[in-house]
Structures are given as C-alpha cells and as structure tokens.
Amino acid sequence: MSHSEDEYSLHTSPIGNDVSEDPVQDHRPRLLIMGLRRSGKSSIQKVVFHKMAANETLFLESTNKIIKENITSFIDFQVWDFPGQIDYFDTATYDSDVIFGEYGALIFVIDAQDDYIEALNRLHQTVLRAHERNKNLTFEVFIHKVDALSDEFKIDTQRDIQQRTTDELADVGLESIPLSFYLTSIYDHSIFEAFSKVIQKLIPQLPTLENLLNILCANSGIEKAFLFDVNSKIYIATDSSPVDMQTYEICSDMIDVIIDISEIYGRTTSFYQINDEIYGDDQTQVETNGKAGGDYGTTTDTANDAASLIKLNNGMVLCLRGVNRFLALVCLLRSDNFEKHGLIDYNFQCFKQAIADVFELKRRSAERLRHERMRLSGDVNEGG
C-alpha cells in the first residue's frame, strides 16, 4: 500500500478548486473522517494506514487543514481527515458538492469518554447535509476510545447513541438513512475490524470473494479464512462462518509476526537459512518460507509467493499464503486437516488464480472507465 498526501489550508479558496484534476484519482472511493476536535480522527488514520503505535498518538498535534491521502492498494481510495473545528458546510470556503459528491463512506468519530451530546448534534447535521448532496454515501459511526469503558458501559453507550441518532432522524422523516455503529479503540483490534467492515461495503466484488473463500474452506478443511490487505491489516473478505474476535485477532497478529520476522531475517540472511524452523517459544513453532522475507511490507512481486505456518499448542495451525502484491490469505485449521497439505496447496493455487481473474476483470473495467473519462474531458475541452 502506498500513500501520497495533499494538504489543504483552511484559508484557501473553496476546496473543490484545489483538488487535483486527474480524472481517475478524483473518482476513487472516498473515506471522509469527521468528528469533533480531539475525538481521535488523525490517530485512527495514523494507526491504521501508517502503522503508528497507539501510544505515539498522544503526541499528535491538532489538525488544522483538511488532509487528503491517496491509498494505493487492492482498491485505490482516498482518506480525507477533517479538522474538528471547521465548518465544512460553510459554502464560502468549501464546496460541499466536491467533498461529499463521490462514492464512499463518511466515518463520524465520537469520543465515548467525553460528553457526546454536542457530537450527536454535529453528527445529525452532517448526516442530513451530506445525504442531501449524495444519496449513495454510507454513514459509519465510530463510538471511539472505548478502551477505558467497562463492557456494560460500552453497550449502554452504544444503545444510547444509536437510539438518540435514530430518533433525531425519525423526527425529520429520514429514518431510512442507514447508519452503522461500531465500538472502536486504537489500543486493540477493534479499529481494524471496524475499518474492515467499512471498506468491505465499498468493494463490489465482495460476494464473489466470499464465495471463493467458502469454496476454499469447504474443500480444504479450513475452519476460518481471512483475506487481508497486508499493510493495513484490514480484512477485505472472510468466509461466511461467524467471525469471532479471538480468531480474527490471532490471524491479524500473524501478519505482524511474519512482517517482523521478514524484517529481521529477510534481506540479510540467505533464502535457505530462513527456511529452517524458528522457535517462537517452547510451545509454538513458526516456519517461514524465505520468500516472504523482506518483501512483505513492500509491494514487490515476490510477496506473491510468501508462505508461512504457525503450529499452535491447541492442535490448530495458522497458515498464511501471499495472494498478490497487496493481499494475503490467513487461515486457521486443525492440524489433522493440515496433513493433507498437498490438497490445500492445490486448492490454494486455484483460489489464487480465481482472485487474479477477479482483479484482472476489475482492472480492465477501470481502464475502460478511465479512457472513457479522458475522452469525455477531451471532448469538453475541445468544445470549450
């Protein structure tokens, strides 16, 4: 995943005039991260997309500009981080048609450790106005910083926020606008889980990916499989068996383990050395194929061949396979089932080919769209 950032000063001309006019980039799906000051917007973005450690966010300065970042990954999208204090509906300064006009999601962050009444008012205004401009935006509410709350209090807070928001929308006859609520914190996996669900809504190929994962699991004795974007640890699809948090966490942690091992051994040791077994502790055994080494955090083609296996002490096996430059499959299966690993490898190759076909199709249609847009903008320019 690669990033590029643009910053927009609060005092420039309307934002619509500043946005790059690249016909493709301007039509990437957008994630707009909004909320009151100090609610945790920049922290979320830094932790998820820049691998910043959660406690380092304590030193983040308040954002005073809209920061737009292009994320290049299995789907190319933009993340816009809005400063809490700005009024993005001030038409003299911001062109809200440009801000809200694209396909994407609006993520509204509420600090659950603070009094949230003002945040709810702001959420209400934001949903009304953004929906008025773009009926296709999805609205995602992150009830954030829940790490300091007890389980019972978390549930009560979510129920209260959800109730108030839906009541307010019902009062203006807009109860049909779908809002999703998530309890999040940057101090655990919940923020990645929430982001995964937000991103999944923006992937038109999701049902196909889920279907492929179901077929793979059913034919290989796999209990649970996740298709991860390696750099952000967002999972873009999983099979249809229920997601339990512990399984998700251990699969997501495996990516960190592999990246760490790759960084230590990847570039400096030989391919064969790393193929030896590395013992994590007395009970858990880690084997890493050297090809994963050093290439995982990057986007080189050898990451496609990454393969790794961790035997857990409860009779389960965690298995990671690189799918393409951005994606890896992480699955959990019983060690008895892993004995048929020839079959699993074969099924995995079929799965990998199917994923390549899905994304090739997507690439071709994006290319067609790009040409069409360039042709249209050429026609307009010539006409003008």
Ligand SMILES: Nc1nc2c(ncn2[C@@H]2O[C@H](COP(=O)(O)OP(=O)(O)OP(=O)(O)O)[C@@H](O)[C@H]2O)c(=O)[nH]1
């Ligand atoms: N306990 C806890 N603190 C958090 C969490 N997320 C962010 N914070 C803290 O909240 C404070 C504000 O975070 P920022 O990311 O700067 O907030 P912001 O919404 O971007 O603020 P503005 O730029 O002023 O709009 C920082 O001290 C973070 O460390 C969380 O999940 N839990």
